[in-house]
Amino acid sequence: MKIVIVEDEVYAARRLENMIKDYDPEIIVAAKLESVSESIAWFKAYEEPDLIFLDIHLEDDLSFAIFKEVPICCSIVFTTATDELAARAFHLKGIDYLLKPIIQNDLQDMIKKYKNQPKSQIPVNPDIFNEIINQKQP
Amino acid sequence: MEKFRLVLEQVTDSVFILNKNLNFEYINPSFTQLSGYTENDVLNKSLIDFIYVGKIFESDTHLIETLRKGEKWQGELLSINKMDNSYWVNVIATPYKDEKGNVEGYTVIQQNITEQHGIKEALEQSLQKFRELTEMLPQTVYEMDLNGIQTYLNQAGIKAFRYQSSPIGSSAFDFIAHEDHARMKENIQKSIVENIFTSGNEYTGVRADGTRFPVVVYGAPIFDKNKVVGTRGIIIDISERKAMENALRESEEKYRALIEKAYDGIIIVQNGLFKFTNEAFCEMTQYPEIELLEKPFIFTIAEEDRQLMSDYHKRRMKGEEFQSIYRTHIVRKDGKTIIVEINSRTTEFNGESAVFVVTRDLTRRLKTEEDLLSTQKELKILNVELERRIEDSSKKLNIAKTQLITLQKENLQSQFDVLKQQVNPHFLFNSLNVLTSLIKLEPDLAEKFSEHLSKVYRYVLENKDNELVDLNTELKFLDAYIFLLKIRFVNKLNVNIDIPESKRYYQVIPLALQLLIENAIKHNTMSKSNPLQIDIFIDKQNFLNIVNNLQERPTQIISTGIGLKNIQNRYLLLNNTIPVFEKTETHFITKVPLVKND
Numbered sequence: 001m002k003i004v005i006v007e008d009e010v011y012a013a014r015r016l017e018n019m020i021k022d023y024d025p026e027i028i029v030a031a032k033l034e035s036v037s038e039s040i041a042w043f044k045a046y047e048e049p050d051l052i053f054l055d056i057h058l059e060d061d062l063s064f065a066i067f068k069e070v071p072i073c074c075s076i077v078f079t080t081a082t083d084e085l086a087a088r089a090f091h092l093k094g095i096d097y098l099l100k101p102i103i104q105n106d107l108q109d110m111i112k113k114y115k116n117q118p119k120s121q122i123p124v125n126p127d128i129f130n131e132i133i134n135q136k137q138p
Numbered sequence: 139m140e141k142f143r144l145v146l147e148q149v150t151d152s153v154f155i156l157n158k159n160l161n162f163e164y165i166n167p168s169f170t171q172l173s174g175y176t177e178n179d180v181l182n183k184s185l186i187d188f189i190y191v192g193k194i195f196e197s198d199t200h201l202i203e204t205l206r207k208g209e210k211w212q213g214e215l216l217s218i219n220k221m222d223n224s225y226w227v228n229v230i231a232t233p234y235k236d237e238k239g240n241v242e243g244y245t246v247i248q249q250n251i252t253e254q255h256g257i258k259e260a261l262e263q264s265l266q267k268f269r270e271l272t273e274m275l276p277q278t279v280y281e282m283d284l285n286g287i288q289t290y291l292n293q294a295g296i297k298a299f300r301y302q303s304s305p306i307g308s309s310a311f312d313f314i315a316h317e318d319h320a321r322m323k324e325n326i327q328k329s330i331v332e333n334i335f336t337s338g339n340e341y342t343g344v345r346a347d348g349t350r351f352p353v354v355v356y357g358a359p360i361f362d363k364n365k366v367v368g369t370r371g372i373i374i375d376i377s378e379r380k381a382m383e384n385a386l387r388e389s390e391e392k393y394r395a396l397i398e399k400a401y402d403g404i405i406i407v408q409n410g411l412f413k414f415t416n417e418a419f420c421e422m423t424q425y426p427e428i429e430l431l432e433k434p435f436i437f438t439i440a441e442e443d444r445q446l447m448s449d450y451h452k453r454r455m456k457g458e459e460f461q462s463i464y465r466t467h468i469v470r471k472d473g474k475t476i477i478v479e480i481n482s483r484t485t486e487f488n489g490e491s492a493v494f495v496v497t498r499d500l501t502r503r504l505k506t507e508e509d510l511l512s513t514q515k516e517l518k519i520l521n522v523e524l525e526r527r528i529e530d531s532s533k534k535l536n537i538a539k540t541q542l543i544t545l546q547k548e549n550l551q552s553q554f555d556v557l558k559q560q561v562n563p564h565f566l567f568n569s570l571n572v573l574t575s576l577i578k579l580e581p582d583l584a585e586k587f588s589e590h591l592s593k594v595y596r597y598v599l600e601n602k603d604n605e606l607v608d609l610n611t612e613l614k615f616l617d618a619y620i621f622l623l624k625i626r627f628v629n630k631l632n633v634n635i636d637i638p639e640s641k642r643y644y645q646v647i648p649l650a651l652q653l654l655i656e657n658a659i660k661h662n663t664m665s666k667s668n669p670l671q672i673d674i675f676i677d678k679q680n681f682l683n684i685v686n687n688l689q690e691r692p693t694q695i696i697s698t699g700i701g702l703k704n705i706q707n708r709y710l711l712l713n714n715t716i717p718v719f720e721k722t723e724t725h726f727i728t729k730v731p732l733v734k735n736d
Binding site: 008009010011012014015018034035059060061062064065081082099100101133 | 564567568570571572573574575576578579580625626627628630663664665691692693
């Protein structure tokens with residue numbers, strides 16, 4: 001299984017990687033990406049992984065911006081520490097997410113869920129995030 | 139004939155008879171007595187050879203010529219007696235004729251008038267002297283007869299009236315301007331009738347060339363044997379005097395006008411009497427001029443001031459010269475007392491010491507001052523009233539304002555509370571996320587992180603209710619907070635704080651800097667290659683500046699802006715200058731006012 005971590009906080013990314021390997025050393029963390037621009041470049045260059053842990057708030061933009069540039073068809077689990085409203089919206093739409101700091105069991109459940117899931121042929125529609133973006137933030 | 143002879147012998151008049159050849163035929167004894175000649179001396183001798191020696195007067199030849207023509211002659215003759223002494227006679231020579239009318243001879247009767255003639259001669263001489271004298275006089279001297287014909291004019295007169303030669307015979311009225319003729323006639327008649335010496339009649343003289351000049355004439359009648367035959371007098375050119383008089387009058391008029399129109403009362407007092415008063419003084423005292431002039435000045439002075447005034451006046455009348463200014467009370471005609479400022483000096487009036495006094499009615503001035511004072515008082519009252527009203531309305535305004543502020547405060551406080559509750563969990567979870575990551579990866583760093591996180595949270599809890607906090611305390615908290623951020627955003631964030639020690643005891647609202655830094659992170663991208671740079675310093679205007687380079691995130695989460703507004707409102711609650719936010723092409727700048735620590 002191939003996983004890509006998109007996380008702008010270095011220590012958080014490293015921890016997530018460690019947690020994944022602790023759970024299943026065979027899983028390959030194909031890349032740790034820190035920004036939208038870096039992610040776009042990588043996804044254009046490389047084959048899609050099986051699963052992406054995608055932090056919402058990246059150093060150069062919100063991660064939703066990636067979908068406008070590159071069609072992503074693989075499974076995605078969003079991560080966030082603070083975006084409670086976004087998390088609630090995901091929940092309503094059936095989108096998976098993990099709250100940071102990530103708890104080991106939650107992570108394992110997610111990996112289990114997506115380990116043998118066949119790849120979707122339909123890329124993520126970037127528009128579904130519009131209303132999340134437009135929600136007022138305090 | 140004998141009878142006549144006897145008569146002729148007896149008469150006192152000298153009688154002699156001449157034949158037609160003017161030879162003596164008879165002389166009476168009176169003739170001998172008068173002339174000293176006897177019959178032997180003169181009979182058959184010619185009157186011409188004998189008697190008339192020297193030709194003093196024209197009458198001599200006239201007599202001879204008349205008699206030769208056979209006519210009567212009467213006149214005065216100067217004759218010489220046998221002793222060669224001259225004597226005057228009044229002569230009546232009458233020719234006598236025959237039946238055919240031929241002159242046979244002359245009877246001559248002589249009366250001795252030597253005595254009378256002596257007087258006349260003396261008179262003539264004195265007249266001559268007088269004439270000579272008058273010729274030398276610088277003034278014009280004239281004589282005229284009763285018909286107004288000029289009978290004499292001296293050299294000075296000829297010159298004064300600019301005649302080439304003596305104008306004797308012309309009318310005296312030619313010398314005086316026609317408008318003065320009636321007056322002149324009147325004066326002359328009066329002089330003649332009343333037999334008086336007219337003194338100083340002024341006329342306008344007219345010169346030969348028609349030019350005019352002022353003259354004064356002193357005239358007196360001329361008598362001849364108790365009968366007035368004309369007038370004589372002196373004419374004096376008074377051009378210069380007139381010019382001087384005019385100049386004097388003009389200057390007097392000027393001064394008089396000045397004094398009359400003066401606002402101040404002006405009087406001259408001499409020997410205790412008013413000698414002059416101007417209109418202003420009359421108005422001031424309400425006395426007409428006529429009731430003041432020549433009256434004692436002291437009666438206008440109030441009783442209590444009389445002694446002083448009187449003393450001063452006596453000193454001045456003795457000729458002492460000094461100036462004095464003082465106030466005194468004057469009693470007006472209507473009995474009212476006015477206060478007057480007196481400024482007097484010793485002067486001279488008609489050649490004697492007098493006092494020149496300038497009086498100024500202070501009552502009017504004092505009244506004006508009083509009016510002014512009462513007006514000021516009224517104004518003051520109005521002012522006080524106005525101030526009271528302003529104060530009232532400003533009080534009401536203040537109450538309203540306070541109410542409004544209270545409402546705003548309550549509103550803001552609730553907003554602030556909400557904000558705090560929202561900020562804190564965000565930060566807490568972000569920090570916990572980092573800490574969790576660090577625990578296995580970097581245990582030592584995790585420990586430090588925990589310490590700093592504790593500091594931050596303690597600070598937040600301790601100061602969340604404070605309105606202000608020392609900059610120094612806030613900066614210490616900020617160090618801890620930045621430490622946490624730098625671990626979270628490794629190499630993506632630079633915060634540079636440059637605050638001198640001297641400024642660290644100003645105050646700021648708590649968490650303002652933290653909020654601004656959080657804001658900067660929220661709205662800008664940050665990466666290792668393009669880190670977010672935040673500079674914190676104090677500018678020349680003593681504002682705390684929080685400046686970050688602008689690299690805005692493409693997708694901005696729509697912000698309520700409540701964070702920035704919250705900071706502003708918290709300063710507003712302190713009645714302080716509020717922070718300002720400025721966004722330039724390259725930077726976002728926040729200027730936070732520093733509050734003095736009382």
